[in-house]
Each structure stands twice: as C-alpha cells, then as structure tokens.
Amino acid sequence: MDDSISELPDEILINVLSRLTMKEAVLASVLSIRWRYLWKFFSGCLDFDDPLTMADLKYDLGMGTEALDVERNKFTSWVNFVLRSLQCRTIEGLRICFDVVSDDDIGNWINFATERRVQKLELDFTKVQFGSRIRQYNFTSHLDSYSNFRSLTSLRLTCLDITGEAVENLLSNCPLLEVLSVNNSNCFKSLKVSGASLKLRRLELKYLSGFVDLEIDAANLISFEFFAYETTVSFVNVPNLAEVHIACTYSQYFMHNLNQFSSFLSQLRTLKLELQSVKVPEAVPYNIPILFDLKHLELTIKVNDDDCFLPCAAFLKASPSLHRLTLKLFKVEPSSGFVRTVKDHPYVSLRDLSIREVELIGFMGLSTDTEFLICLIENAKQLDKVTLYPCPPFFLGKPIELCHRDTKEYQSIRKRAVEFAANYPQLDFVIP
Amino acid sequence: MASSSSSSSCSSSSEKKITLKSSDGEALNVEKNVALEFEPAKGFLEDNSEEADDEAIVVPLPNVSAAVLSELIPYVKQRLELSAKPVQKKLIKAFDDQFTRHLSDDKLGELMLAANYLGVNYLLDVLCDVTADRIKNKSVEYVREFLGIQNDFTPEEEAELRAQCPWAFEGVDQD
Numbered sequence: 001m002d003d004s005i006s007e008l009p010d011e012i013l014i015n016v017l018s019r020l021t022m023k024e025a026v027l028a029s030v031l032s033i034r035w036r037y038l039w040k041f042f043s044g045c046l047d048f049d050d051p052l053t054m055a056d057l058k059y060d061l062g063m064g065t066e067a068l069d070v071e072r073n074k075f076t077s078w079v080n081f082v083l084r085s086l087q088c089r090t091i092e093g094l095r096i097c098f099d100v101v102s103d104d105d106i107g108n109w110i111n112f113a114t115e116r117r118v119q120k121l122e123l124d125f126t127k128v129q130f131g132s133r134i135r136q137y138n139f140t141s142h143l144d145s146y147s148n149f150r151s152l153t154s155l156r157l158t159c160l161d162i163t164g165e166a167v168e169n170l171l172s173n174c175p176l177l178e179v180l181s182v183n184n185s186n187c188f189k190s191l192k193v194s195g196a197s198l199k200l201r202r203l204e205l206k207y208l209s210g211f212v213d214l215e216i217d218a219a220n221l222i223s224f225e226f227f228a229y230e231t232t233v234s235f236v237n238v239p240n241l242a243e244v245h246i247a248c249t250y251s252q253y254f255m256h257n258l259n260q261f262s263s264f265l266s267q268l269r270t271l272k273l274e275l276q277s278v279k280v281p282e283a284v285p286y287n288i289p290i291l292f293d294l295k296h297l298e299l300t301i302k303v304n305d306d307d308c309f310l311p312c313a314a315f316l317k318a319s320p321s322l323h324r325l326t327l328k329l330f331k332v333e334p335s336s337g338f339v340r341t342v343k344d345h346p347y348v349s350l351r352d353l354s355i356r357e358v359e360l361i362g363f364m365g366l367s368t369d370t371e372f373l374i375c376l377i378e379n380a381k382q383l384d385k386v387t388l389y390p391c392p393p394f395f396l397g398k399p400i401e402l403c404h405r406d407t408k409e410y411q412s413i414r415k416r417a418v419e420f421a422a423n424y425p426q427l428d429f430v431i432p
Numbered sequence: 433m434a435s436s437s438s439s440s441s442c443s444s445s446s447e448k449k450i451t452l453k454s455s456d457g458e459a460l461n462v463e464k465n466v467a468l469e470f471e472p473a474k475g476f477l478e479d480n481s482e483e484a485d486d487e488a489i490v491v492p493l494p495n496v497s498a499a500v501l502s503e504l505i506p507y508v509k510q511r512l513e514l515s516a517k518p519v520q521k522k523l524i525k526a527f528d529d530q531f532t533r534h535l536s537d538d539k540l541g542e543l544m545l546a547a548n549y550l551g552v553n554y555l556l557d558v559l560c561d562v563t564a565d566r567i568k569n570k571s572v573e574y575v576r577e578f579l580g581i582q583n584d585f586t587p588e589e590e591a592e593l594r595a596q597c598p599w600a601f602e603g604v605d606q607d
Contacts (some may be wrong), residue, residue, distance in 0.1 A: 004542055004545050004580070005541055005579045005580060005581070006580065012544065012548055012560065015556075015560045017564075020567070020568060023600045024567075024568065026597050026600040027572060027600050029593055029597070030572055030590050030594060031579070031581050032576070032581045032582060033584050034581075035581070036593070081597075
C-alpha cells in the first residue's frame with residue numbers, strides 16, 4: 001500500500017482497527033511507535049473467550065478447584081486490563097465467556113457496558129463444575145435504571161439470573177433490541193413478549209427452571225429457540241416467524257400437539273427439533289399439518305430400536321418443498337435385540353422426496369441408519385449431496401472432536417462411510 | 433434521459449456541470465450533485481455562490497490526482513443514484529463490494545487518502561472495512577509490509593511490548 005497509510009489521521013487507523021478482533025487490534029501495537037497506543041481507542045466488538053482453557057479445565061477437573069482459581073484470576077485480569085485501557089466513549093460489543101464467579105468483577109463489566117453504550121452484550125458464565133445449586137450472578141440488580149441499556153441491539157445471558165419481569169421491562173425500554181437470549185436462569189417464571197414497537201427478531205429461551213408461562217406477540221420475530229420443560233406457550237401473533245428450534249421435553253408436547261401450532265407451521269422455513277428425550281413411536285405425529293415452506297429440517301434422534309426414524313419419515317411426508325435434511329444421531333444400545341429398519345415399517349412410504357441435501361451427524365454405519373439413508377437416496381430423485389459425519393453430534397466443533405478423530409471407533413465408522421459412498425458414484429459425498 | 437437536461441426550468445442541480453481541477457492539473461467535468469459530495473468542493477462552491485454561471489467555476493483539488501478522481505467520480509455518481517432510490521441496503525453493499533473487489537493494495541491506500549481528504553465518509557467506511565479484511569489473521573510482519581509501515585521499535589522494545597500482552601500473541605503466526 002506504499003506509505004499512503006502513514007498520511008492518514010489516527011482516527012481512520014482506529015476505524016480500521018475497530019473492525020478487527022480486539023486481539024488483532026492489540027497485536028497492532030507492535031507495528032510501530034505510532035501504532036503503539038492506537039488500540040486503546042478500539043471501539044469494535046470486545047471478545048473475551050477462552051474455550052480451550054475452559055475445555056481443559058473440564059477435562060482436568062480431578063485436580064481440584066485450585067487450578068480453576070488460577071485460570072479465573074488470569075482471565076479476569078486480562079479482561080480488567082483491556083477494559084481499563086480502553087478510552088473510546090462507545091463500544092460496539094462486549095462478549096465475556098468464562099467460569100467467572102467474582103461478583104465485583106462481573107458488576108464492573110456490566111457497568112462498563114452500560115457506560116460505553118454497548119450495542120451487543122453477551123455474558124456466559126457457564127460453570128466448569130455442575131454443582132447441585134451453584135449461585136449465579138443476579139443480572140436483575142443492574143436493572144434499577146433501564147435507560148442504561150437503551151442502546152442494546154442484542155443481549156445474550158447464560159448462567160446469570162434474571163426475572164421474566166425484568167426481561168419484559170428491558171423489552172419495553174430498549175427500542176433497538178433485536179436479539180434476546182436467556183440461557184440457564186433460575187428465577188424465570190413467566191414472560192409476556194409484546195409491544196407494538198417491538199423490534200425483536202430473534203428470541204432464545206433455554207433451560208429456565210421454573211418457567212411456566214410464555215406469551216409471544218411479536219410481529220417482527222423471525223427466529224425462536226426454545227429449550228424448555230413444563231411451559232405453556234401461546235403464540236398470539238407471529239406473522240414473520242420462519243425459524244423454530246425446540247428441545248427438551250417441550251419438544252414432546254410440540255410433537256403431540258402440532259395442530260395447535262398450525263398458524264405458523266405452514267410459514268416455517270427452518271425447523272429444528274431435538275427428540276432424543278421423546279419416546280418413539282408414541283411421539284410420531286400422525287397428523288402433521290403441511291409445512292408448505294419448510295426448506296430445512298433438522299432432527300436430533302436417539303438411534304436405538306425399531307422406529308427411531310419414524311418421526312423423520314412423518315415430517316418428510318408433510319414437507320413438500322424441503323431441500324435440506326439434517327439428522328443428528330445419538331447412539332443408544334437397542335432395548336430389544338431386534339432392530340427393525342424403517343423400510344419394513346408399514347407406515348412409511350417415502351416417495352418423491354424433494355430433498356437435495358442430506359447430512360447425517362453421528363453416522364454409525366449400522367443397519368438402522370444405513371437402511372434409512374438408502375431409503376432416502378432411492379426416493380429423492382433430486383438428491384445430489386450427502387454429508388456423513390462419523391463424529392457424535394455433541395463432539396462436533398468442540399476441541400474433543402480432534403481427539404475423537406484418532407480413535408479406532410472413528411476410523412472404522414469412517415471406513416464404513418467411505419465404502420457406502422462408493423455404491424453411489426452419482427452423488428457428491430462429503431465425509432469429513 | 434440525458435437529452436432532457438435543457439427541457440424544464442426546474443431541472444435539478446444534478447444536471448449542472450462543475451469543473452474539478454486535479455493535483456496534476458487535469459480538468460474534470462462532473463455533475464454538480466456529485467461535486468457537492470466532496471467537502472472541499474462543497475465549501476468552495478458555497479464561498480463562490482455569487483458566481484452566476486456554475487459552468488465557469490473551477491474547483492481546485494490539490495490533493496487528489498486525476499487518476500484517483502476518475503475512479504471516484506463514477507463511484508459517487510452511481511452510489512448517489514442508488515441511495516436516491518428506495519433500494520435495500522443489500523444492493524448498496526453489493527455495489528460497494530463490486531467496486532472494491534478488484535482494487536489493488538496501492539489503489540486502496542490512494543483512495544483512502546482521497547476519500548478522507550474529500551470527506552466521502554461512506555466510501556471511507558467501506559475502504560476501512562476492506563483494509564481490515566485484508567489484514568485479518570495476518571502476522572505482524574505481513575501487516576507492516578501491507579500497510580507500508582516502518583518498524584521503528586528496537587528489538588528490545590518490541591519484545592517488551594509483546595511480553596506485556598502475552599494473550600494477544602498466543603496462537604499467532606510469529607514468522
């Protein structure tokens with residue numbers, strides 16, 4: 001770039017830096033004397049996350065909490081050092097993900113976020129050790145003045161406590177809020193999402209113990225993720241809802257009462273259902289309303305015996321425009337010695353499928369999943385891409401995936417997948 | 433549409449031409465609304481607003497070469513047309529991408545300087561984005577080379593800086 005950059009004023013160099021990650025911005029301090037302090041004016045998204053150390057800590061739990069305390073101190077002093085150094089009056093985003101327990105630090109970070117009028121705030125204090133009742137930071141205590149949070153466009157909280165009432169107040173006081181995610185909160189009872197000026201596009205509510213009542217009236221809502229147990233949900237008005245992801249026992253209720261959701265099922269483009277805790281065949285929905293617009297279906301299923309693919313077959317029949325099918329398979333020992341494949345089942349007749357792409361995550365190469373795959377291949381004339389991940393779904397994308405790749409089990413499943421693929425030279429197989 | 437320029441009395445300023453004079457002495461004719469996007473030109477035109485005939489005005493831009501101006505003018509013109517319509521942000525983004533995709537690194541630097549001098553902030557933003565994209569995940573040495581920065585630290589000073597923020601250098605290629 002010749003040396004034209006040297007003629008630019010600092011503010012533009014800072015503009016460039018703020019589009020990098022915070023680490024890259026700090027890295028730029030060694031470029032030259034002029035660049036040394038520029039990173040302190042970084043105004044982009046601050047990302048404090050240390051997934052590898054968290055994974056190591058989980059793995060090494062045997063060595064006690066001392067190691068955990070050392071890592072916590074290292075982490076908090078890193079965050080504190082950076083936050084103290086930053087001079088910019090506004091910050092685009094703040095993301096902090098680690099097993100942090102010191103209330104003082106957490107409180108200071110949240111205050112930093114509100115003082116700098118952060119737009120995207122994500123706090124994830126997931127614990128390394130899952131104790132019976134670990135006390136969590138109370139986020140609600142920061143909400144005595146909601147106006148502090150007015151600039152928020154995205155708020156994600158994991159393992160912090162917030163009440164449903166506080167969330168309702170946030171929704172009515174944060175006119176720009178588009179993304180809201182609450183994960184693992186203890187004092188969440190009920191929530192009414194409504195308001196004429198609500199911008200909310202994405203709502204995620206996961207593992208909220210004691211959550212009993214949810215009402216959604218959100219004209220702009222596009223995406224809804226709901227991992228819940230005994231909650232009653234009423235969808236009052238969701239004309240734009242296009243992506244739904246449901247897990248935990250609520251998925252059983254959902255499956256059994258599909259007709260109740262017919263108002264938005266026909267407009268969905270993506271549906272993800274985790275059915276590993278749902279009993280089959282009782283869960284098989286026999287009367288699925290037609291999902292006219294559904295393009296992507298993702299089902300998580302327990303592969304044990306008999307009829308585990310029946311829910312999938314039922315959804316396939318009800319989805320005339322489906323393009324992509326993702327199956328996440330959990331291996332469970334068969335309860336009976338006999339494994340009936342879906343092909344033999346009288347209920348199933350999968351003809352003229354519209355799918356073009358199939359992904360099997362946790363492919364095992366057993367008779368069950370292989371037969372079902374053959375069934376799909378034979379009945380989907382437009383199918384051209386098949387992806388087989390020999391790795392269990394809960395390993396995928398995590399550090400443990402790499403270790404798993406070295407195991408004999410992985411190697412032999414992968415070999416089976418490659419052999420299977422050789423039978424269908426007309427298809428594009430991806431076997432990572 | 434071009435033929436309609438003389439037809440109506442309320443023809444907008446967009447059809448009036450202004451002359452810009454580049455650092456290397458070339459005269460470029462541009463629509464007035466395009467010229468108004470350049471801060472120094474806007475200021476000059478306001479100062480000389482008593483001049484009856486816009487056509488006679490020559491705005492000197494002593495910091496921008498003709499080569500750079502002739503890249504900037506069509507960009508600004510099309511961008512103005514796009515923003516006048518109720519188009520989606522996506523379209524503007526696609527247009528910006530198309531403009532920046534084939535820029536050489538040297539040209540990128542020149543355009544940034546010019547956009548900064550001319551106060552075309554929307555272009556400057558786009559160029560900052562492109563620059564950030566091109567130095568993402570790159571080693572310190574690469575970034576120095578790319579931006580044409582002379583390392584004026586002593587090796588000791590640089591080592592000390594690196595030691596201050598060890599977490600920033602973890603997992604980075606130290607080539």
